Amino acid sequence: MLSQFLQFLFSGITVGATYALAALGFTLIYNASNVINFAQGEFIMLGGMLAFFFMQSGLPLPLAILLAIAIPAVVGMLLEKLAIEPARDAEVVTLIIITIGASLVIRGLIQIWLGKGAHSYPAFSGSEPIHLGGATLLPQSLWVLGVTALVVIALWYFFSRTLAGKAILATSCNRLAAELVGINTQWVLLVSFARSAALGAIGGVLLTPITLTSYDVGIMLGLKGFVAAVVGGLGNGLGAVLGGLLVGIIEAMAAGYISSAYKDAVPFILILFILFFMPRGIFGAQVTERV
Amino acid sequence: MRVLRRHSALLFLAGLLLLLPLVLPNNFYYDIVIRMAINAIIVLGLNLLIGFAGQISLGHAGFIGIGAYASAIFPTHFGWHPLVAMAAGAAIASAIAAILARPIFRLKGHYLAMATLGLGIIIAIVIKNEAAYTGGPDGMPVAALGLMGFEISGEKQWYWVLAALLLFSFWAARNLIDSPFGRALRALHGSEVASQVMGVDVVRYKVAIFVLSAFFASLMGSVTAHYIGFVTPNIADFFHSIELVTMVVIGGMASIYGSLIGAILLTALPQALSTFEGWETVAFGSILMLCMIFMPRGLVPTLTARFRPNEREDP
Numbered sequence: 344m345l346s347q348f349l350q351f352l353f354s355g356i357t358v359g360a361t362y363a364l365a366a367l368g369f370t371l372i373y374n375a376s377n378v379i380n381f382a383q384g385e386f387i388m389l390g391g392m393l394a395f396f397f398m399q400s401g402l403p404l405p406l407a408i409l410l411a412i413a414i415p416a417v418v419g420m421l422l423e424k425l426a427i428e429p430a431r432d433a434e435v436v437t438l439i440i441i442t443i444g445a446s447l448v449i450r451g452l453i454q455i456w457l458g459k460g461a462h463s464y465p466a467f468s469g470s471e472p473i474h475l476g477g478a479t480l481l482p483q484s485l486w487v488l489g490v491t492a493l494v495v496i497a498l499w500y501f502f503s504r505t506l507a508g509k510a511i512l513a514t515s516c517n518r519l520a521a522e523l524v525g526i527n528t529q530w531v532l533l534v535s536f537a538r539s540a541a542l543g544a545i546g547g548v549l550l551t552p553i554t555l556t557s558y559d560v561g562i563m564l565g566l567k568g569f570v571a572a573v574v575g576g577l578g579n580g581l582g583a584v585l586g587g588l589l590v591g592i593i594e595a596m597a598a599g600y601i602s603s604a605y606k607d608a609v610p611f612i613l614i615l616f617i618l619f620f621m622p623r624g625i626f627g628a629q630v631t632e633r634v
Numbered sequence: 635m636r637v638l639r640r641h642s643a644l645l646f647l648a649g650l651l652l653l654l655p656l657v658l659p660n661n662f663y664y665d666i667v668i669r670m671a672i673n674a675i676i677v678l679g680l681n682l683l684i685g686f687a688g689q690i691s692l693g694h695a696g697f698i699g700i701g702a703y704a705s706a707i708f709p710t711h712f713g714w715h716p717l718v719a720m721a722a723g724a725a726i727a728s729a730i731a732a733i734l735a736r737p738i739f740r741l742k743g744h745y746l747a748m749a750t751l752g753l754g755i756i757i758a759i760v761i762k763n764e765a766a767y768t769g770g771p772d773g774m775p776v777a778a779l780g781l782m783g784f785e786i787s788g789e790k791q792w793y794w795v796l797a798a799l800l801l802f803s804f805w806a807a808r809n810l811i812d813s814p815f816g817r818a819l820r821a822l823h824g825s826e827v828a829s830q831v832m833g834v835d836v837v838r839y840k841v842a843i844f845v846l847s848a849f850f851a852s853l854m855g856s857v858t859a860h861y862i863g864f865v866t867p868n869i870a871d872f873f874h875s876i877e878l879v880t881m882v883v884i885g886g887m888a889s890i891y892g893s894l895i896g897a898i899l900l901t902a903l904p905q906a907l908s909t910f911e912g913w914e915t916v917a918f919g920s921i922l923m924l925c926m927i928f929m930p931r932g933l934v935p936t937l938t939a940r941f942r943p944n945e946r947e948d949p
Contacts, residue, residue: 379744426923433930435743436690436883441926443876447919455912562872566751573748608759611752618749619737 346477351599352592353475357484357553359591360491361387364546365568366575366583367498368539374515374578375535378427378438382446384565386540389415390547391556392453395462404467412544418449419540420533428532446561454558466552487549494545495584502580511535515578543568563607567594570610574617575626582626589625643891644805651797655790664789666905668861671796672854674897675803677881678890679850684879685887686811687843688823689739690747692875693754697848699761699870700727701855706776706865707767716779720856727852728845735841751872758870773866776859792861799857803850807890819843820888884925886932895933 397407472479502508514521514531571590575582598606704723708714778785821829885896907914929936
């Protein structure tokens with residue numbers, strides 16, 4: 344009984360950590376530019392697919408991982424420079440369509456280059472399961488959790504202790520005021536896109552040995568990352584992390600105890616209920632709208 | 635003058651639809667025109683919601699799916715008449731829209747996008763999973779649409795059915811926009827608070843337009859299902875919703891002509907791109923991005939502003 348529960352919990356937290364990274368990516372971009380980046384899921388896919396490609400072509404593991412994170416970061420910057428920047432003042436729907444267009448381009452290119460098949464590569468430190476309270480935990484899950492925790496701590500440090508981090512926070516509070524005190528807001532946008540692309544890619548690189556990857560995994564992962572970001576209250580970094588874990592755990596529990604066929608529907612049912620009762624997410628700030 | 639122009643647009647469209655069969659060489663082209671008309675009718679309804687009332691919906695394909703599967707399931711499994719099934723589908727879609735509209739429209743911006751997206755995805759997953767009724771991911775065949783012994787079959791008959799439906803929708807949408815109802819919608823897009831102060835029941839109008847667009851989406855889902863004779867869950871999926879929203883935005887938000895142009899262009903585009911073997915997705919995505927970067931307001935409003943700079947755009 345308990346061991347089964349633990350088992351679901353472990354798999355939920357592992358997937359949830361990836362959602363948390365994706366949700367953090369949504370949050371970073373949303374804070375810097377008010378854009379919801381529907382291409383976020385494609386960065387997760389890029390991370391996994393590129394890592395697979397570089398390992399297959401014989402690069403050592405660390406180098407392959409580095410490239411699989413660096414290239415999506417560059418793609419993120421290109422997306423900002425070429426597509427978001429020129430359309431800055433457009434309406435929400437227009438920006439949503441631009442990022443969806445970008446996700447189609449990225450997905451299409453990968454499909455042409457690496458084909459439609461599903462791929463994987465060996466886990467980083469073996470696949471001998473660890474037994475814990477009657478349940479088993481894959482070493483790769485520890486990688487996912489450990490790296491996610493490190494990333495969250497690094498981001499927290501960056502935003503609360505460094506000047507560059509504070510410049511980004513200032514930009515998200517008030518772009519014009521930030522410009523007036525001499526912050527280069529264009530640079531802030533570029534860095535935010537690069538960083539959230541890298542976050543997504545990290546999630547993809549870590550998760551692939553557990554769940555496989557293919558050119559089209561980005562859609563669902565991205566949408567669930569969006570759910571996680573909204574659960575946490577859009578723009579709230581800590582909320583995004585907790586939202587990601589919550590979505591992952593509830594999804595795994597529902598798959599285990601209720602119905603695995605409806606696993607993918609669970610995050611969306613959850614978000615509808617949350618939004619109906621808490622229109623700004625669980626951890627969202629109460630704001631009064633000014634007319 | 636204005637009255638004359640309104641009717642001239644309607645007459646022009648009627649004339650075009652009457653003469654079009656003279657130049658359509660074969661059933662392949664009929665098929666494309668029929669699909670354009672189906673999309674145009676859905677997009678007219680969706681544009682009322684997104685363009686005029688300013689409320690985004692990223693889950694509209696869900697309502698189309700409800701209509702399509704109602705027309706597939708009720709006649710096949712329960713022996714209902716197709717027209718009754720069609721009405722039942724529209725009633726279910728409208729009921730879901732009506733029940734969810736109030737909580738959903740308390741949300742704004744990205745939260746609204748999230749909620750409608752979620753709703754659409756849930757409907758698509760239910761369709762995919764209830765294989766006993768829906769045939770699962772493989773889909774299921776749909777009975778022919780008949781009335782008093784006469785069955786609509788073949789591209790040419792369907793063409794006239796859809797031409798009539800399109801003309802009616804065009805006429806209805808234009809009238810609606812110029813009615814007090816339409817003015818209230820546009821007012822609440824401009825400023826909700828201001829329109830509330832002026833006595834517009836904001837929530838009631840949002841609910842009404844959401845239900846109306848869901849109703850039309852479901853009806854056209856049924857028509858699509860009968861026309862093709864087969865339904866698959868793709869009709870309800872996220873990508874279809876995005877396609878429809880893209881038609882609205884590329885044609886031009888809050889523009890009736892824009893809805894027609896957007897539907898025509900985006901229905902034709904995949905056909906035109908099919909020569910790019912393998913590169914269709916990349917080409918489609920690039921075109922979406924370029925259109926939105928260089929014409930963020932959509933084709934019709936942008937072109938109107940360029941060629942008739944002094945004239946207010948005619949909705």
